[in-house]
Amino acid sequence: DAGITQSPRHKVTETGTPVTLRCHQTENHRYMYWYRQDPGHGLRLIHYSYGVKDTDKGEVSDGYSVSRSKTEDFLLTLESATSSQTSVYFCAISESNPRDPGSYEQYFGPGTRLTVT
Amino acid sequence: KNQVEQSPQSLIILEGKNCTLQCNYTVSPFSNLRWYKQDTGRGPVSLTIMTFSENTKSNGRYTATLDADTKQSSLHITASQLSDSASYICVVSALNNQGGKLIFGQGTELSVKP
Numbered sequence: 001d002a003g004i005t006q007s008p009r010h011k012v013t014e015t016g017t018p019v020t021l022r023c024h025q026t027e028n029h030r031y032m033y034w035y036r037q038d039p040g041h042g043l044r045l046i047h048y049s050y051g052v053k054d055t056d057k058g059e060v061s062d063g064y065s066v067s068r069s070k071t072e073d074f075l076l077t078l079e080s081a082t083s084s085q086t087s088v089y090f091c092a093i094s095e096s097n098p099r100d101p102g103s104y105e106q107y108f109g110p111g112t113r114l115t116v117t
Numbered sequence: 118k119n120q121v122e123q124s125p126q127s128l129i130i131l132e133g134k135n136c137t138l139q140c141n142y143t144v145s146p147f148s149n150l151r152w153y154k155q156d157t158g159r160g161p162v163s164l165t166i167m168t169f170s171e172n173t174k175s176n177g178r179y180t181a182t183l184d185a186d187t188k189q190s191s192l193h194i195t196a197s198q199l200s201d202s203a204s205y206i207c208v209v210s211a212l213n214n215q216g217g218k219l220i221f222g223q224g225t226e227l228s229v230k231p
Contacts, residue, residue, distance in 0.1 A: 004160075042121065042206070042221030043161075090160050100217040102148050102210020108160025 003027040004109035006091055012115045019078040021112050023091030025071075032074040033092040033106065034058075034066060036085075043090065048098045049074055056098065081116045088113050119144045121209050121222035129228045134197055138225045140190040140207030148212035152181050152192045155204040155224070164192070164205075197229045 003026040013019050023032065034046040045058030047066040055066050063085060065077045078085055089112045096104040121142045130136050142150070149168045153161035165174040165181040167190070173182045178195045194201055207222040 040223060042208075042223050044221075045219070092160075098216075100148075100210075100212055101219050102151070102208075102212065102217060105151070105163045105166070106219075108162070110158070110160055 006109040010113045021076045023074045025093045029093040034076045035090045036087040086116045119220045123222040127226040138192045142209045144209040144211045148210040151208045153206040202229045
C-alpha cells in the first residue's frame with residue numbers, strides 16, 4: 001500500500017462520541033486526501049491537504065474535521081459520530097495538486113472500517 | 118452533472134475466461150480516465166490511465182480502451198485468474214481553469230471461480 005498506514009483498521013463506536021482516524025505516510029508526498037466508500041456510491045472526497053496546516057473541504061465534509069501538523073500525518077476527526085458516518089474510510093497520497101487531482105496517481109491506504117452504533 | 122456509470126454491477130466468470138467491464142461517463146471537461154483494482158479489504162490500486170488522445174492502454178492481461186466521442190471506456194481482462202477477483206473502479210478526472218476533481222464510479226465486482 002505504497003508506504004501508507006491507517007489506524008485503527010477497524011473501530012466500533014457509539015453515536016455522539018468523537019472519533020479520530022490516523023493516516024501515516026512514509027513517501028513524503030505533499031498532498032493527502034480523505035475519502036469515504038459506501039455501497040452504492042463511488043469514493044467521495046471528505047477533506048484534503050495541500051501541506052502542513054493547509055487543508056480544505058471536499059464534497060462531503062459536514063461533520064468531519066482534519067488536521068495536518070506534520071507532512072507524514074493526516075488526521076480525520078468525526079466530531080460527534082452519527083450512524084450515517086458508518087463507512088470505510090480511505091486515505092490517499094499523491095503528487096497531484098488538489099487543483100488537478102488526476103494529474104498523478106493517487107495511492108490509497110488499506111482503509112479503516114468504522115461502525116457507529 | 119458529472120457522473121460515471123459502470124456496468125455490470127457484478128460479474129461471475131470461470132477461471133481462464135475473458136471478460137469486459139464498461140464505464141460510461143458524462144464528465145466535462147475531460148482530462149483523463151483511470152481504472153483501479155480494489156481487492157477485498159484493501160485500497161484501490163491504479164491499473165491504467167488514458168488521456169483524450171489515447172484509444173487503448175495495456176497492463177499485462179488488462180487492456181483498457183477509450184472512446185472520447187461516445188464517452189465510453191472498457192476494461193478487458195484476458196485469461197482470467199482467481200487473483201483477478203476484485204472490484205474494478207473507473208475514475209474520470211475533470212479539469213477546467215477553476216480546478217479539477219475526480220469522479221469515481223461505483224465499481225464492478227468481479228468474481229473469478231475455479
